[in-house]
Amino acid sequence: MKYILLIFIFPVITNYGFSQVTDSLASKTSKTPELDEKVMVEELKFIKYLGDYRQVLDNQNNLFYINNRGEKELNPIINVYASCGNPANYVYEIIETNKEYILTENIYYDNEKENSPTQIDSISKKGINKIYFAQYQSLSTSDIPTYSNLKTQFNLRKIEFDEYRYNYSFIKIFPFALIIEKTNKKGILYKKKLTFYDDIKYDYDSDLLKVEIKNRYGYFGITECKYAEVNKYVYGLAKFKLPNGETGYIDGEGKEYKD
Numbered sequence: 227m228k229y230i231l232l233i234f235i236f237p238v239i240t241n242y243g244f245s246q247v248t249d250s251l252a253s254k255t256s257k258t259p260e261l262d263e264k265v266m267v268e269e270l271k272f273i274k275y276l277g278d279y280r281q282v283l284d285n286q287n288n289l290f291y292i293n294n295r296g297e298k299e300l301n302p303i304i305n306v307y308a309s310c311g312n313p314a315n316y317v318y319e320i321i322e323t324n325k326e327y328i329l330t331e332n333i334y335y336d337n338e339k340e341n342s343p344t345q346i347d348s349i350s351k352k353g354i355n356k357i358y359f360a361q362y363q364s365l366s367t368s369d370i371p372t373y374s375n376l377k378t379q380f381n382l383r384k385i386e387f388d389e390y391r392y393n394y395s396f397i398k399i400f401p402f403a404l405i406i407e408k409t410n411k412k413g414i415l416y417k418k419k420l421t422f423y424d425d426i427k428y429d430y431d432s433d434l435l436k437v438e439i440k441n442r443y444g445y446f447g448i449t450e451c452k453y454a455e456v457n458k459y460v461y462g463l464a465k466f467k468l469p470n471g472e473t474g475y476i477d478g479e480g481k482e483y484k485d
Contacts, residue, residue, distance in 0.1 A: 271483050272475070274462035276304050276396065281461050287474060287485045289463065304461070312336055313388040318402040319343065320357060320383035326350050327357050329404065329415075347418055349406070356407040358382035360400070360414070360428045360435055392433065396461045397478025399433045400447055414446055423451070432459045442469070449480045 272283040278294040279302055291299045317332040330343035349357075362382045385402070392399055405426060406413040413422040414435060425438040426446075435446035436456070444451040445464070455467040456476070463475040466482070474484035 272463070272477060274396065274477070276461055279304055281463065283463070283475060283483050287483060289475065313390050315386065315388050316401070317343070317386045318359070318384070320359075320404065322351070322383075327354070329402065331402070346402075347404075347415065349415055349420065353408045354406055355409065356405070358405055359385045360403040360405050360426075361385060361430075361433075395433060397432070397434070397459060398447065400435065401433070403435060403446070416447070421446075429458055434459060445480075448478065449476055 270282050270284055271287070272281075274281040276291075279299075280292040281289070282292060283289055291302050291304075293299055293302060312335050315334055315336065317334075319330050319332075321328040321330055326348050328345050329347040331346045332341055332343040334341050359382065362385075387401070392401055400414075400416050402416070404415040406415055406420060408422075411422050412424075412426045413420050414426060414437070423437040423439055427436045428434075429436055434448070437444055437446050437451055439451040441454075442451045443453045443456045445456070445459075449456070452468070453466045454469045457465040459478070462478055463483075465473070466476050467473045472484055474482055476482050
């Protein structure tokens with residue numbers, strides 16, 4: 227029988243190959259009993275659970291993946307499994323009144339009638355030129371991917387989706403973020419907080435908002451605008467470059483892992 231032995235300081239992972247996987251968020255330790263191949267990795271800096279894979283960074287900041295047989299891969303095809311059951315449906319809509327814009331939320335299940343919408347946010351109309359959901363930043367329908375479970379007409383002030391739409395996002399997302407345009411300013415309204423940026427770009431692959439202030443970049447809700455360059459997220463990590471030339475990766479919580 228072959229064994230995989232991993233020895234490092236932080237975090238500790240022993241015996242990875244994947245039946246009966248257990249994860250401890252506190253210790254960031256993963257254990258599996260069935261091992262197929264001997265691998266030595268010291269001082270893993272980052273681990274992200276991706277179903278049948280782990281995405282990891284070693285102590286040299288090398289990015290790779292471990293499959294469910296305990297084998298190392300560099301560019302795996304990671305399948306997103308379909309879900310079944312009775313999913314919750316989410317409807318968000320911007321309602322315009324004489325003095326303000328109101329954001330409403332309606333959550334219901336397929337076997338139920340729609341509930342009455344609940345107000346979850348609002349903002350004064352004063353000075354606002356445009357308001358719309360971040361997913362609809364582009365006004366061209368050809369720029370918006372078609373998802374089988376994104377059930378909506380092209381309406382900048384309404385979005386509807388079921389819980390499977392974002393069920394397999396590997397980092398936190400902001401599904402009902404609103405873009406506010408005021409003269410030459412662009413802002414993001416989310417959970418009663420409005421933040422302005424020089425530029426905002428919605429990434430349809432990751433469902434994240436890349437933001438810019440004074441030629442420095444970041445991701446809304448995850449990082450500051452401090453990077454000279456920041457790439458798209460690949461599962462749980464995005465490559466960055468700081469103004470001083472330092473490079474590395476950032477995870478979905480904004481933590482940096484420098485090269």
